[in-house]
Amino acid sequence: MTAYYIIRPVRDQLSGAVGSQSLPLFYLAVFVVxxxxxxxxxxxxxxxxxxxxxxWSYCFFILCLLAFVPPFMVQDQIGARTLGVVFYVWVSIFNLFVVSLFWSFMADIFTGVRARxxxxxxxxxxxxxxxxxxxVTKLLVQRIGVAPLLIVSAVTLALSLGVLLFLSAEQDRADSRQGEPIGGSLWxxxxxxxxxxxxxxxxxxxLLGDGVGTLAYALLADYSKQHLTDRIARTAFYNDLDLYANLLGALLQLTVTRWLMMRRGAVSALIVTAIVNLLLLTAVALWGPVGVPELTFGMPLLAILMIGSRGFTYGMTKPASDALYTRVPRETRYKGKNFIETAVWRLGDFVVTSGVSLLGSLGVGVATMASIGVGVSALATWISRLVGRTPEVAPEAAERRAA
Known part of the structure; x- marks a missing residue:
């Protein structure tokens, strides 16, 4: 995660350089790939x-990180739009083979109540x-610039690979069948x-949950393009957003998430996040004026929306949804889960950013877009309740009582 969050602001400063109008192109390319x-x-x-x-997956991406260093050293000559499309696609593949693969591995070695x-x-x-x-990014970006951050990311990724290989070897000694190829269909x-x-x-x-974050992200891209003209300043801005969102996520995991999942089940965490998104979007709809987002506590109101929605997503929804995947077969755990967290996710990004661009061209303001998001969050709350009624999740209540 250290490796990933070092490259996130490097990626995001590219979107801040081109604004929301280019985001549909970025996400369409990602979805196709x-x-x-x-x-x-x-x-x-x-x-x-x-x-x-x-x-093999981690080694490939370590080499890729090093290969991206020269292009980022000449970003101004290549152009933020061209480099942005390539890097956005690559970071999404990184997410598939590194971040999502990690959580599939965790779902492979923990099951049931233990996972919660x-x-x-x-x-x-x-x-x-x-x-x-x-x-790390905040400390180094002003000193070494953007491109060398990729080398730092590669080093931390190599360290994580060593730990994962150790864990995999330990699990293979306990049950060698767990590490065998899964087999089955490619599709x-x-x-x-x-x-x-x-x-x-x-x-x-x-699709619904990601839509809230993508809406804030697209509108913040326009804010960044208008107010932050320097790539180091944009990288620092997006880095701060990640930092505050992750601090919120850590606070949730230290205080509420584990208690909620053990007492009320993983589905309850999905419902809480959807309700929080609904309240945040309602605040933007009521207090976010048409045009430039209102400043609150020294930052754009949309930044608070992004920090809140992203913090609850990673601090509550992510561990809850990954715990639910322990209830499905290994093939579903790896292939189905990864398809949802990559292709389906990026389809949602493309749809939302295209919608934002279309509505923006029609003169629709921030408050109106947030009102649409309120309806999306209400629908997500209902879908979260339906998850708890599926055959895989329905026995969860009985397991909690037994525990």
């Missing part, structure tokens, strides 16, 4: 042992990395989305 990558990822999962999949107990703690460790990454992730109600609901939640 994600669809193409789905069968490739399925083939790797089906054919190779878990340890090999982890090693330890996943908030594991997520807290990830959140510590997500806080440390922005702190299993897409097929199961059509046949398994649990996956359909999780995909809808991904």
């Amino acid at each position: 994600m669809l193409a990558m789905t069968p490739l990822f399925g083939a790797l999962v089906a054919r190779f042992r878990r340890k090999q999949l982890l090693a 107990s330890v996943f908030p703690l594991i997520a807290l460790g990830g959140m510590a990395g997500a806080i440390f990454g922005p702190l 299993a992730g897409i097929k199961e989305l059509a046949t398994r109600p649990f996956l359909r609901y999780m995909a809808l939640l991904m």
Whole structure:
């Protein structure tokens, strides 16, 4: 997570340089590549042992990080739009093979009640990395610039690979069958989305929940383009957003999330996040004037929306949803989960940013867009309740009573 959150503000400063009008192009390219990558990822999962999949994936992205250093040193000559499309696509593939693969691995070695107990703690460790990454960026970006940050990210990714390989070896000694290739169809992730109600609901939640953050992100891109003309200043701005959101997420994991998941179940955490998003969007709809977002506590109101929605997403929704995936077969856990968290996620990004661009061209203001988001969050609350009624999740209440 440290490696990922070092490159996030590097990526986001590119969107701040071009504004929201170019985001649909970024996300369309990402979505197309994600669809193409789905069968490739399925083939790797089906054919190779878990340890090999982890090693090859992480080593590939370490080399890629180093390869991106020269282009970022000449970003002004290449252009933020061109480099932005390439880097956005790459970071999304990074998310598939590094971040999402990590959580699939965690869902592979923990099950049931144990997952609800330890996943908030594991997520807290990830959140510590997500806080440390922005702190590293904040400390170094003014001193060494943007491009060398990619080298720092590569070093931290190499360290995480060493720990993952150690854990995988320990699990293989306990049960060697767990590390075997999963087998099955290359397209299993897409097929199961059509046949398994649990996956359909999780995909809808991904689309609806991500839509709130993407809406704030798109509108903040316009704010950044207008007010922050220097790429180092933009990187520092987006880095601060990540830092504050991750601090909120860590606070939730230390105080509320684990208690809520153990006492009320993982589904309750999904519902709480949807309600929080609804309240934040209502505040923007009521107090966010048309045009430039209102400043609150020294920052744009939309930044507070992003910090709040992202903090609850990573501090509550992420450990809850990953705990729910422990209830499905291994093939679904790797292929279906990763398809939802990549292709479906990026489809939502493309739809939302295209909608923001269209509404903006029609003169629709921030408050009206936020009002639409209120309806989306209300729908997400209802879908979250439906997740709890699926066959995979329904036994959860009985397990809590037994625990």
